[in-house]
Amino acid sequence: MPEQQQVYIAGGTTTPFDYPVNLQIEELVANTIRQLYKDVPNFHLKDVRDNGMVVYSHFSVHFAHQLTSYWILHDHLGLVGVPHFRIDNGGNTGGSALYAAYALVRAGLADVVPVIGYELMGSVSQSKGSEFIAIASDTRYEAMLGANYTNYYAGLARIFMEKYGLTEEDFAEIAIKNKNNAMATGEKAQHYRTVGKKLTIDDVMASRLISYPLKKWDCCFMSEGAATILVCNEKYAKQYSPDHSIEITGAGLSSCTIRAGDRYAFPGWTEKYGEGYPGLGEFAACRHSAEVAYKMAGIDWKDSHKQIDVAEVHDAFSTSEFQIYNALGWCESTTPKQFIRDKMPMMEGEIPTNPGGGLIGYGHPVGATGLMSAIECYYQLTGLIPREHKSTDNEVKDAEVGLVNSHAGTGTSISNFIFKRV
Amino acid sequence: MTKLHPTPNNKDFDWKEWKELSKLIPEKGWVWQNVRTGSAEDGTDWVEQQIYYDMLYTFRLGALSPYAKGLLNGQLLGTKCAKCGDITFPPRVNCWTLDCKLEITDWIEMPLTGILHTYTICGFAAKSALKKLPFVLAYVLVGESKTAIANILKIDEPWHTETNMPVIIKFANEEDRVGNIIDFWFEPDPKWSPSPMNAEKERIKKLCEPVYEWVRRLKR
Numbered sequence: 319m320p321e322q323q324q325v326y327i328a329g330g331t332t333t334p335f336d337y338p339v340n341l342q343i344e345e346l347v348a349n350t351i352r353q354l355y356k357d358v359p360n361f362h363l364k365d366v367r368d369n370g371m372v373v374y375s376h377f378s379v380h381f382a383h384q385l386t387s388y389w390i391l392h393d394h395l396g397l398v399g400v401p402h403f404r405i406d407n408g409g410n411t412g413g414s415a416l417y418a419a420y421a422l423v424r425a426g427l428a429d430v431v432p433v434i435g436y437e438l439m440g441s442v443s444q445s446k447g448s449e450f451i452a453i454a455s456d457t458r459y460e461a462m463l464g465a466n467y468t469n470y471y472a473g474l475a476r477i478f479m480e481k482y483g484l485t486e487e488d489f490a491e492i493a494i495k496n497k498n499n500a501m502a503t504g505e506k507a508q509h510y511r512t513v514g515k516k517l518t519i520d521d522v523m524a525s526r527l528i529s530y531p532l533k534k535w536d537c538c539f540m541s542e543g544a545a546t547i548l549v550c551n552e553k554y555a556k557q558y559s560p561d562h563s564i565e566i567t568g569a570g571l572s573s574c575t576i577r578a579g580d581r582y583a584f585p586g587w588t589e590k591y592g593e594g595y596p597g598l599g600e601f602a603a604c605r606h607s608a609e610v611a612y613k614m615a616g617i618d619w620k621d622s623h624k625q626i627d628v629a630e631v632h633d634a635f636s637t638s639e640f641q642i643y644n645a646l647g648w649c650e651s652t653t654p655k656q657f658i659r660d661k662m663p664m665m666e667g668e669i670p671t672n673p674g675g676g677l678i679g680y681g682h683p684v685g686a687t688g689l690m691s692a693i694e695c696y697y698q699l700t701g702l703i704p705r706e707h708k709s710t711d712n713e714v715k716d717a718e719v720g721l722v723n724s725h726a727g728t729g730t731s732i733s734n735f736i737f738k739r740v
Numbered sequence: 741m742t743k744l745h746p747t748p749n750n751k752d753f754d755w756k757e758w759k760e761l762s763k764l765i766p767e768k769g770w771v772w773q774n775v776r777t778g779s780a781e782d783g784t785d786w787v788e789q790q791i792y793y794d795m796l797y798t799f800r801l802g803a804l805s806p807y808a809k810g811l812l813n814g815q816l817l818g819t820k821c822a823k824c825g826d827i828t829f830p831p832r833v834n835c836w837t838l839d840c841k842l843e844i845t846d847w848i849e850m851p852l853t854g855i856l857h858t859y860t861i862c863g864f865a866a867k868s869a870l871k872k873l874p875f876v877l878a879y880v881l882v883g884e885s886k887t888a889i890a891n892i893l894k895i896d897e898p899w900h901t902e903t904n905m906p907v908i909i910k911f912a913n914e915e916d917r918v919g920n921i922i923d924f925w926f927e928p929d930p931k932w933s934p935s936p937m938n939a940e941k942e943r944i945k946k947l948c949e950p951v952y953e954w955v956r957r958l959k960r
């Protein structure tokens with residue numbers, strides 16, 4: 319019988335995120351594995367063949383003009399006979415694939431599980447791309463309205479803004495934090511590659527209205543790229559990266575309604591959290607999955623912001639990053655308004671969030687996104703920022719505990735992980 | 741006996757009519773369009789090929805059909821669970837309360853009034869809706885529904901939209917209805933009047949100005 323094992327990450331690498339990139343999926347992914355061979359010299363795909371599985375993280379067959387595109391990848395990597403499957407869970411595809419790998423190693427069913435994420439979204443026009451993504455909303459009720467995810471998120475942000483007395487400027491703080499952090503990340507980050515300069519609150523406020531309260535610079539842009547993260551048991555972590563491994567000490571995955579309007583008074587949430595929660599302004603699946611991950615890692619909900627040193631979260635929009643702070647319990651001992659005005663998530667704050675740039679700064683090729691977040695957090699906890707980033711301006715020195723968040727739909731599926739330096 | 745959603749017998753399915761309907765937009769499948777080649781600055785070759793692919797979907801509404809038929813008749817049909825009493829619009833054909841064990845719900849007619857829960861003023865949207873910009877997307881609690889439904893709020897000055905404002909439901913003319921969400925929209929309750937202009941409303945108005953201008957150019 320397989321025995322339960324502790325779960326580690328022993329390496330990870332990301333391709334540059336940009337739009338469009340003129341590459342096929344197999345070369346993108348091969349680049350991540352070849353880079354992994356360089357970064358983790360003791361790693362070998364033969365270990366995966368003998369004692370592992372591969373989890374592929376890919377969102378949309380519409381973008382791929384191909385069903386089961388990971389079948390192309392798997393034999394391109396020289397793998398036959400090795401178990402493989404693909405996870406799709408909307409924007410939380412990367413987080414969910416990491417969760418699957420975690421579960422496989424934890425259960426003792428596999429010892430080495432590379433999680434390979436990728437998304438090429440430039441195969442169609444940008445407007446068609448937004449429409450493809452909106453197919454993840456309930457097409458019977460929502461698609462024909464002509465709205466897309468930005469519009470839905472903006473609606474959720476509006477009530478959140480009103481509930482906590484927040485301003486557009488409060489959100490803009492988050493947007494420029496992430497854009498500007500990406501400038502230190504360097505050439506892999508989309509903002510660095512395409513804009514290449516720091517932005518100000520005024521830039522955000524003056525940018526085009528997308529959907530109130532969101533303007534152009536409050537939003538992540540469509541991107542393409544791939545990422546591979548190496549999940550394994552203790553034996554392989556010691557063999558591969560004795561000095562650069564982290565342990566996954568907490569993992570939570572939760573769900574909420576596909577249509578945001580249906581979480582106004584959902585019986586499941588009312589039973590758990592009482593009347594009126596989450597409503598349309600809060601991410602209950604984020605709170606719930608965080609509670610699970612915190613409990614596993616021995617982190618106290620109310621003091622969570624003091625026990626976590628660095629976080630990489632799913633900032634598809636500046637507003638949703640703010641809603642995530644609240645759902646993670648970080649505003650419990652203060653107020654959301656004070657939390658941002660005290661600069662808590664900034665590099666100089668108590669819990670630097672998205673130092674790598676997040677989706678707004680680094681990019682959002684859906685299947686690779688959650689893995690990029692996990693890899694950035696892994697670099698922070700293993701002292702690899704000087705090797706990986708253009709500058710150390712976004713290094714969180716001596717970070718011991720990190721949080722990784724991945725987020726889908728209008729908050730429909732959310733995962734949270736706690737990483738610990740070993 | 742356990743009540744299940746019925747599975748209609750397929751023997752009467754009109755294949756001929758379906759084939760006719762499929763001609764509404766002739767499907768082309770994979771159609772070769774174009775090839776472009778070049779070299780990047782560093783000498784890397786690139787080749788791009790444009791290939792067209794399309795499909796005509798048939799949405800079969802099954803147990804939701806009464807909802808769609810209701811729209812065609814100018815009615816909003818929601819559902820009510822006989823066990824727990826929960827009312828939802830959009831409808832849920834099985835109850836969402838776990839203790840009701842997926843009880844099959846009953847159809848009820850919803851009033852054509854609601855309360856706006858939250859909203860956004862869209863300055864950008866999907867291709868099909870660009871010429872309607874800027875428009876308001878609103879989440880409204882219709883009647884006693886425990887769920888909100890998203891749809892368009894038609895309001896002359898979008899910046900006057902307010903949370904908790906009362907709205908009414910308006911239907912398209914009978915001949916224009918199609919049994920889809922686009923058959924109806926929200927309008928402010930005629931008895932409601934907006935609060936005076938304030939700093940936020942002025943700001944939204946200013947954000948909308950270039951959107952109006954952009955749409956004017958788009959329509960030209």
Ligand SMILES: [Zn+2]
Pocket residue numbers: 821822823824825826835836837840843
């Ligand atoms: Zn019930």
